[in-house]
Amino acid sequence: MSLKLFLDMISQPCRSVFLFAKKNNLPVEVKLISLKNGEQHTEKFRKVNPLRKVPALKDGDFCMGESIPMMEYMAEKFNTPDHWFPKDLQKRARVNEYLSWQHLGIRRVCFKLLSLREEVDGPVVKLEVPEDKMARAMEDLNWSLDLIEKTFIKDGGFIGGEQISIADLVAIVEIMQPFASGVDVFQGRAKLSAWKERVVQAVGKELFDEAHKTILSAKDSVKQLDSSKVEYFRPRVLRLIS
């Protein structure tokens, strides 16, 4: 297969790309990259994505990064059903609106903080996350989730409207991330939970569970982290919490 996807399932954008490709049975080859082993820094991977990030896509000589454009590329190339990325002017605009907002609206430090909680408190950096920073992170998280429930998710439907789209995949993988440190954001949020069930049903439970297997066992993988890799993560974690 000429189209290759380079993914690490610990990463939210990788999961949305994986879900999209697999749900649509696209003729793509998935190559797993280990971020914690620094595989994104190899010479081989740099040829695929000089920005050294996952997900990355290689289609013949064409290489690109950024999950949302990758899904749009595959949607166009393989002519997936319209609802994933509708062509209608206003429907497209609604999906784009969420996809743009979410970069800063939900993909924020608070999620990283939450998912890093284990790494910071645990064996990696051996630091306490300051209580006030955690409280602020939770506040930001709740604010974002309120907005998603009230403004973006249509009643009884999905983010873009009545059918699932790329926007829902991008949203669900971010909202699942806190599970990696034992935080269940669906608790007490009936509308969000109902939307999640619709997304899981639309994607298929087996595929959804497969995509999230890695983050649900994240706590264990951190304990196995090679101590030589700790130095790679330390400045990044410190920067995030400072």
Added chain:
Amino acid sequence: MELYLDLFSQPCRAVFLLAKVLEIPFEFKYVNLATGQHLGDEFGKISMMRKVPVMKDGEFVLTESTAILEYMVQKHRAPDHWFPSELLLRARINEYLSWQHTNLRAHGSKIFLLKMLFPLMMGCEVPKEKMDAAMEDLNMSLIQLENYFLQNKPFIIGDKISVADIVAMAEIMQPVGTGVDVFTGRPTLSAWRDRVTAQVGVELFKEANEVIMKAKDLSQNIDKTALEMMKPKFQKMFS
């Protein structure tokens, strides 16, 4: 079409520029961020997101500049180069527009916020390490813009200007407005800036950037009540 804008804001400048270049008729609805107008009840009726830009096209209300830009190009059937339909070019422009949110946009904004708002909100000068770290991040984004996105092409996606160049330029002008010179010692970036300015038109470019280039006056013009209202949010962000 109504466009709710404050030209202090990078995404507003991008939307303003494209609408003007494409000669799309619109009503400019000024939202004065410095007076906290975006937090008021009236603006809340337009958009709960409390951000600018907002586009109101008949009854259809849309936020998020990249969504608005694509909408304008699609609706008004702008020349293809603005948002190319060819598969690979479309992928490249989307790649830039996605990357820039948490890279050039985030880092350019941070410089602006630190230089212009930190002293007002925190009552002291920005600590050197904070400013140095922010400049390092901005420089990394500019290096990536030059070496990965531009390379030796005239514009981000090739021979012709697109929405990506408009968005990139709007973000770069934010730290520039605070007095940071990002162009000296960067011939690739400078040449690209000149090309973008020429394509958009020197007068229009100047008009769009008039407000940001007077950013240093912000501290005198910011409304004291609005300042107090916005302090908790910014103090949280800066600490």
